[in-house]
Amino acid sequence: MPVHTPAPRSARRPALPRRPSGPALFAVLLPLALACAQSRDTSHDACPPEAPALATGGAPHALRTVFVIVMENQDWSDIAGNPAAPYVNGTLLPAFAHALDYRTGGLHPSLGNYVWLEAGDPLGIHFDAPPADVPLPVTCHLATYLEDVGLTWKAYAEGIAGDTCPLVNEGTYAVRHDPFVYFEDVSGHPFDPHSARCIAHVRPFEELASDLAAGTVPRYSFIIPDVCDDGHDACPPLNDPVAQQDAFLAREVPAIMDSAAYRDGGVILVVWDEGHRGDHPIGLIAVSPLAKPGYAAPGAYTHGSTVRTVQEILGVTPLLRTAASSASLSDLFTAYP
Template sequence: MKPLNAWVRSGHVGAPGTLLTLLLLGLTLSGCGGSDASPSAQVNPVAPAITTQPASQMVTAGQTATFTVTATGTAPVSYQWQMNGTAIGGATAASYTTPATTAADNGDQFTVVVSNAAGSMTSNAAVLTVTSVLVAPTITTQPASQTVSAGQTATFTVTATGTAPLSYQWQKNGTAIGGATAASYTTPATTAADNGDQFTVVVSNTAGSVTSNAAALTVSSVLVAPTITRQPASQTVTAGQRATFTVTAAGTAPLSYQWQKNGTAIGAATAASYTTPATTAADNGDQFTVVVSNAAGSVTSTAASLTVTTTGNPPLKTVFLIMMENHNWSDITSSSSAPYINNTLLAIGAHATQYFNPPGIHPSLPNYLWLEAGTNFGILADDSPSAGHQSTTMHLVTLLKNANITWKAYQEDIAGTSCPLSNVSGYATKHNPFVYFDDVTNSLSSTSAYCIAHVRPFTELATDLANNTVASYNFITPNLTNDMHDGTIADGDTWLATHVPVILNSAAYKQGGVIFITWDEGEGGSAPGDTKDGPIGMMVLSPNAKVGYQNTIHYDHSSTLRTVEEIFKVSPMLGGAANQTDLSDLFTSFP
């Protein structure tokens, strides 16, 4: 701005009012400091800081929840609430109230971003907990009145619903019973003085309480001796099967039972039913009675007869061959880790003590091939299917197919969606002989429909048994742990104890079935005369098997193959099966 005298000198002196205006303007500009204002007069904005974090909230379904934040910083401060990391529309105040909550909102996380011109800050997460609507207890089953004899106890029970936890307090004649805080209450031994007592229970939760109806206790001083209302019935079974006898009795509880065989008490047979061990021909004609007792006396049932038949069994028509691995028979019979084999299977079936893998044939694959074709085709290693596959059609399942006899291989740990030509999990091709034959795999095709239809996951066996749709010939291979190859004797024994009873209880087994359980090879080497190379186990379970029987006839895998061919009447006898002894001596009737 020009000095005032410059304006005058330059001839810009106008009217007096103009000069006054210029003078005032100059004063104003001078007083304001103009462009020379001091920097110390400017104010720097402060970024927001959260002084009170939003707190977690717990509400009941249907209620709302409110979250609040307190923050400092240069105004204006803005807010944006978020649920599970996503901004909530319109939630831009220091507090946010949810809509009415539902169970689906339980566990949601709420944060808020506080911002101003200097920056922003995100709060800690606050958790929303939504609890169910509290429901007061209601009694759905009232305690029932009880009648007992003096000296007995009585039990009262209530059933209630409502929001958990429910608590219970039983009362006798309106007075709380110490320690009686469960859904059931059992009295001490009763006396005549307890007759007519009234029992109620108060059921409570945080929403309220309800008292049951009263249940009356009647105490009778007269004991009633037992009477038999249904006598045990005579039973007829086939040798090897079990028989069950049952009695029904009435009288003052508790009743006790003692079964007798031919007049002699049977150890531990003290229930209302008794099941015999696997029967033999020697059990035919045995008489079974039961003595029922209580404090007032005892009664003996009429005798029920056991008839054991050894002839007339249905012909063998369904075969189950279960393969175990790499143990001499002496390892199994001397092991405390095989209780199911030694204490159960040997008692209900027959077994061979001199059963071997073919002389010098090792390792696994050659023995599996032998069971299928009576030869190892010169293979002496665990070749893959691509290296050891065979083009011949002269093997068991093809003979069966040509005779319209069904077959399946159940392999543990396969998926069943393809022909299993490769090892997977506990499944090993060397333990599945069928994938080594081109007419089964359509020349090593993983998509072979014939292979997929016949080589199935082991898990399907139980369903097929329940539906009575199992094939006539069933080859069963546990995985590498359960067949004792990588696992222990105990692993294999447990697997057999789990799965063999499923077969034993099936219609397919009971109506002409047989289970062969054997091992692929002994533990010795392949040198001639190796005394450690077997014998291996061969157990036979069947309604037609000799129960508890053993023999010392020399057998090998050719014997098993010959036996299966004879059961299904297919020919020719394959490989070594043509010259080996079959297993017929282990049966009461064959085939």
């Protein structure tokens, strides 16, 4: 009987690594998920082909100096008629103009909306993060435009010391509410807490009073209350974000109105960064000697409208990104720009 010789076995395959599961899988996927969530679309970074310039010709502008004050996270329906906001409802709305349909397209959370107010576009930001995690190498934004044409600007932020560039949260100062420090041409590449340009322009809020008194306030001022005064957090003693916002405005808006800069063609734009539900209307109030008293503007507006209005008042071209396609706030004024 012939002997059957079995065929030689093939070499054993090496063992495959075990797939992570449970906590191990979570540890692997979480950094990837965060990286995806915090990646931004850079397709809107490009600058217009034209260099920034001052508009020429035409009559002198009736409006000359702009103050922007940003409040936090309320739909307009949370403010209008709310007894917790007596200054807004009893003083500002009867005397000045406001928008009824100012929206952000449902953009949340804060950072993208603040960048929109500076760059004319959220620049693909749909998350909150410190500057180190979302550096913006973009040079065409409002502050740089103003400097390029010889106009002055400052951000006045509560809760900062003024001896360094405030690149991180500190106390009640929220860096995500300070769009300027995200731009590398302001804060350095890499970001530098000793950036001279940043320190010169991003100043403690307390300096606004002395600049107003001395007549040295810049043509464009961006006012950044802390997370209590802007109503982001509920803080003692009021423990009510709407009441906190109203108290801040009742204290600080009259101080600006008492200045020569305001009386001579000034405008204070009080704007909320976003609502807290979907894409409902948020607040925009135009306080100015040239604002229409008690007027509720029916037009559709966005943060691009605010940027366009600032550029048109200050005469700076070209319009930045969505500012070019957004309606200006001209309807809120008796004379414009």
